[in-house]
Amino acid sequence: MIYQAGSKESNDCLITIKKSNETKIHIDSIVGHLFYDQILQAVKETLDDQLVDHVEVTVEDKGALDYTIRARLIVAIRRMKNDV
């Protein structure tokens, strides 16, 4: 089962999350050449804050700011948790 939050509109990102044997993070960003590390950090920190592991997270980023990435990931995680 996959869970999503966000969109592929400008300045937004689409986050997809699903259960996995190990934590994997995929980032596809239009600004990845500049901000890959920051996006990765935002995802990792949010997963830690939400006490979530063993998930596969995909970020399709259209130039989202840090808080947007964190907000979308939190909602995707909540949707996943609410469905369990």
Next chain:
Amino acid sequence: MFRSLLFIPGNNPSMLQNADIFMSDGIIFDLEDAVNINEKDNARNLVETYFFTTKDLPKNIILRINPVNSLFIEDDLKLLLSRKIDYILLPKANMLSMYVIDKMLSSLEEKNNLKVTKLICLIEEAKGIAEVDEIAKHPRVEALLLGAEDLTNELEIERTTVGNELLYARSKVVYAAAANQILAIDTPFTDITDQEGLEYDCSNAKSLGMKAKTAIHPSQLETINQIFSPTKKMIHWAQGVIQTYEKVGKGVFQYQGKMVDKPVIEKAKKLIEKAKIFDLL
């Protein structure tokens, strides 16, 4: 005090990240009509994260919550815990929804040691218009905002550029606000391509006593601010009245050939105060 308030859909990151640079006197972060029912959690969380992580927030933050009888109300109100919200915009305001929101807010404020939440009431139903005098008296209420789209839909009438169909509703809101010394804010003009129509609509609303107007697009703000600000001529007149009043030291005198007494002096003072608030002096 406002001249203009801009609606921003709560689920739109592009608009959110520019919220502090728009030239409106306040921003309405909309969790209600602008957000699809399946995206309420997304919008609420985006706005909350924006509040917590953004250094330069807009000068007046208004949160448009979902109706008190919706599933979303409790979660919407939790955003008050951010302590960043200046006003709650209550949709479909009537005496019953006022009673419910007051109870909910009082409980939340007491549990979390929050200051008293101020309300802007969205008067957008015939029931709201019928009860607007009572709504305006409530101590939490600082402004009334007319919502013409829902109202004309309920009445099954067309909105026109001339706006005769809104005369009664606008007047009810204006008089209820004035009688309780709160602000009357006009409904948005929904055709963002019609500049001439916007100018007319602003001038018409202002002439009826509206003190501010909402915008649905940043391009409307310049016109709204201009029309709802005191003009240079008016400011100059008010300064002249006040200076003459201070000089002659009498309650009744002549200025530019016209009689000036207490109501005129009060009007001039109000105008100067408004000009200062909007950085026109």
